[in-house]
Amino acid sequence: MERYNRQLILPGFGIAAQQKLADAKVLVVGAGGLGCPVLHYLCAAGIGQLGVVDSDRVSLSNLQRQVLYDEEDIGKMKVAVVQKKLSKLNSDTHIQIHSCHLDRNTVFELVASYSVVVDCTDNFTTRYLLNDVCHLLQKPLVYAAIFRFEGQLSVFHYGENPFNLRDLFPQIPDPLQVPSCNEAGVIGILAGIMGNFQANEALKIITGIGTVISGQLFTFNSLNYQSDLLRFKSKTTVFKPRTKADILNQSYDYSCKTITSINDLETLKNVFNRKKTVLVDVRNTDELPKINGFNVIAIPLPVLEQHMEQLADANTLVFTCQRGHRSLKAIQLVQKYYPEKEYYNLKNGIALFAK
């Protein structure tokens, strides 16, 4: 117990709290900007079983905020790196890795196996699905989300009077209205701050010390330190599933999935490691330079709708144009035909290949 001495001697903590940590099973969904600090600190604190879900590989643009990874990890599965690094940190903690994408096929079994869930995802589809499943299975959900220099934090489905993400924001917002970190930018330190707040809430839920932030939204601005605790009420008129079927029948708006932006060649190459990936060039036929070295289908935007069948076989579609604007329009068009495919946009268009 020498390892945990500094927390064991805290007032109200002690052996009993440490045992609760050792008995806890925490699922961290997303091993990105929020997930890295959550995983790191919960592992250090002695959580018995730490699950991590992420289907992505490490890319260069992750390193600015995803602090468990280093340059040698680029191209590797994030969950494999997490397991390797955290196993060295604390052999008391069993790291269970899940390299699947969290969706309706995988979420129920995953969430059911854990006692606390931490939402470190980066898109509304997964956030709302996770929220609804945690509601159904009555699992405390530690929620944080970031935008530029601001963060939000709350805990849902906790205690005798539980609250729900849908009490705050009832419907899944249109992702096109709320840019993701990939599009809006984020400072790594803010992800670290908010992730540490999440780890703190998980620790409080498990040990019973302090007051869990349930029924309140904590907001934090890293530029001016303005922070607020805003209360909200439980809503009866919003979607709260009573059965698994309710969730399976619910729309999670897969038709307007977050479009992930690609801004470096390394990430593009990683995306192309997946099977059935196609680069769709929607520039007009006379626009230069031509793209070499990738599986390219060229269909100019004005005639895209007439050639939709050319995209039918691909699982992952990466769109590009000269500057990254027409390609975004193209994605919105194609998503209506093929809502289940994965979509990426080359943020600055063809300039990517000039680097």
Added chain:
Amino acid sequence: MAIQIFGNLNDIVNKPFTVTYPVSLGAFKAILHQHFPELQSMSYQIAIDRQMDEDETLQLTENTEIALLPPFSGG
């Protein structure tokens, strides 16, 4: 009085506008949407004195703290 604006709503509610208090929450929203039509299609909540509220008859005065909050998705 100052209205606290969070996240990407700062990009939309980006110029001063006049409200004559007291005003109901419903009328306040109507004024807001008139000045910033883009807000109508956006998902956001209003906190009145640090409490999210949707009761449109609620009366706001010069001393009421108003905050506009969008959901964030980043992580």
